[in-house]
Amino acid sequence: MSEDIKLFFYRSARILVHFVRAQKKRIYRKIVCPFLAALPVIAPFLRAQMTERWFHDKAVRFMSKNVFTSEKQQKEFFSSLATEDLLSAQSVFSALGKIQKEKIRNILDPRKKTVALFFASGAYRENTGTIAERLRAKGYNVLILIGEICNDQHERREHVYYGGNDIINGMDFIDVLLEISGTAEKLTRAKRVYFPHDIYDSPLGNVINREGLAKHMAECDYLFLPSRIVLDRCGNMILNARRKFPEFSRKNVCLIPGGYIKLDKNLEYFEQYNQDTKTIIYAPTVSKERMGGMGSVTSLAYGDQIIKALLDNFPDYKIVFRPHPHDLHTALVKTIREQYDDNPRFIFDNNQSSYMKHYAASALLITDMSGTAYTYAFTTLQPVLFFSHDEKETKRRFGEFKYFEDREKIGRVAQTIGEMVHYAKSLLAAQDEWTAKIEQHRNSLIYNIGKAEDYFIDNFEYIAEAKKHPDWVYI
Template identity: 30%
Template sequence: MQPEIDIYKRQVEKWKQLFYSKVEKNKKCVVMFSMFATYTSLFGNLHEKFKELGWCVINLKSPHCKDAMLDKKAITLEIPFFQNEYFLDSLNLKGIDLIISTNITSKNLISQNAVGLYLSHDAFTGVVPESGYKYLFFATQSAISSMVNEKNNYDCTNRCFIKGGYLKLDATIKSYESVKNNYKETKSILIAPTVKSPQTATEESLAYNVGFDQHLIEFLLEQTSYSIIYRAHPTSLTHPSYDVLKTKFQDNQRVEFSNKSLLEDYARSLCMITDISTTAFTYSLTTLKPSIFFAPGVKVFDPQRRPVEKLGFHAKKTSDILKVIDTIKTNQEAYANKIEKYKKEAIFNIGCSEEYLLENLEYILTHKKHPNWVYT
């Protein structure tokens, strides 16, 4: 056992020296920490913004976080990996001013001294990360309220809830504007289910975990003239059911298992059908097109945590979907106006969340109390 420990210590020490060689002297340093590629879009354009301010920017990610675009934005290092385990607890890196994370993993495992800022994934429901993240950047009042109301279920001690906005959404909207005009006609329906795993095989998402996605595709092919764009959750691409589904429809010209850019799929679709995935929120708030939440197991969605009626429709059976598609088709402008109005009311600092964060950065770095943030 001791030889293995010695090997591990040498590897970690070697990795730390590599890290320190990347830190630029006489510059403030921010580390963007991400374990999964699914969540790297939450950073928005912060890499570029911090570079413009003269900061040293370093990506710290797991070997499983495959994101070529992220790697191009800044110096990228993978977390030390030894015998199939991550060893964050031995790092305690110095010289980092700020860690911005999309993960709940404790900031203190990376650095005790750096200030921790957590970017919440869900726009409408808050999640409190592990120790070290004093500052939590939320998109809506609903997310903050969910934390305040359930503080007994989370470690909310010495936290600050920032009324910041949704960096991912702002960046997506800006990029979408340059893509949408390439697709004048929307003759497709985009299906985007939640992640397939035992953890998501709940009553709410049961439809997409027992083959209902196949049933849904067959139903739409039979009952409508639309083409189907099926976009699996990134972490579900290796799920056995995905290969089965592709094989089932591989010869059908109206079914596409998309690997195009997400924004292209947004632009060429009339609407999105999901089960309970929050990807529908991003879709509707970006495109101003309604989403259909096909969730037979859900009686009523919580309007604060899942504002389905503000952004689309809840379908409990396939016949509901047909009615909704017809309604969307004939009332596109009205729904666009409705979603735009809700977006401006619900999302903090829409269109300028990055600017808001950077303008108020000193409150985070110096722990000065901000008059509009919620402290616990």
């Protein structure tokens, strides 16, 4: 079956699935909820059960701390909801969102512009450094909005609110939205600034995924980009999206040669906590089940063999298994963890927000196509070993990406478990040579190394006031 036919069926299946899900939600909300609420025998029981369920929901509890001053006030809120609304998550979050919106509006200074950072998931929250605090110090209203409750340090910062379940799209007081993961396409009033989370031009899924990303970038006003390679790739993706979808040609997009804030923070951490310890990290990208069409690249299906080979052939090294945050709770990751948990040299890293503790103590990273490969190399100046179990297919499909073309500028590519062991030994034996090579490559590509956050803060007025910057690229 040709690639075009596969993509046709994949695209059609996605459209059908989205349609069915939307109809199920609509039927549940419009028909099932009112019907159950009208049953005099069942309704009181359902009401009590759903009220208890909402009291224990992580997102509801997080919002309640911001919008209610007491538990009594929270109970009065749920008592005021109709039974059919209690049965619908959309209705509950919509009602809470309206209260939260007014609470936020009341604390904003109307004389100042309002900036919001949006973290749709638990991943990539460190990518904006201390931008929120520094913009607040410059006199802006600044909010942090989250779409997933992770109980991490970012949720303990000042002025953090819940923006998930479509709540963010109702916040019409936002002037500038910084998007790290996720999007808020209905905030037409806000200037949207997108921070790609990869330092290189990672393929980011199949053609459908890349098409969706291109549309997203074409809808934004600014892209804060880490490297020359990413700037070129994003510019081409936006132009291609406009050719295919003329509606995205209605406004300019500004490409900012800004740098990679996460790399700068990594370098600071590494300078302070670098340890010369014998540790090898295995960090695969998202599994093929979640990436659709990326089976020739992703390596998690080989994770068991990879970890076993590392434990067997490198007895003096600790082996850290760091799955992608989106795979943390999958059956495959759970199986691998349970198989090796009793081995004292096996470490399972499930920290979604930060990886630097183990990166700073490691000598080698093994991955497949994860964007963390170049971030790791440019932070630690240690080599990377890419496991490519179907290199021929990988090159055929993704050879145009500099990510794949440049792999051997920071390490080696192994196609079998045996090659992986061989190359790992050779890379560990020549670390000084690789350090010099990687540093030279890094310095030739990345914008504003060590100063990316300063660059953003110093030039933010050009975004807030929509002024043209002489060094930025407008397409």
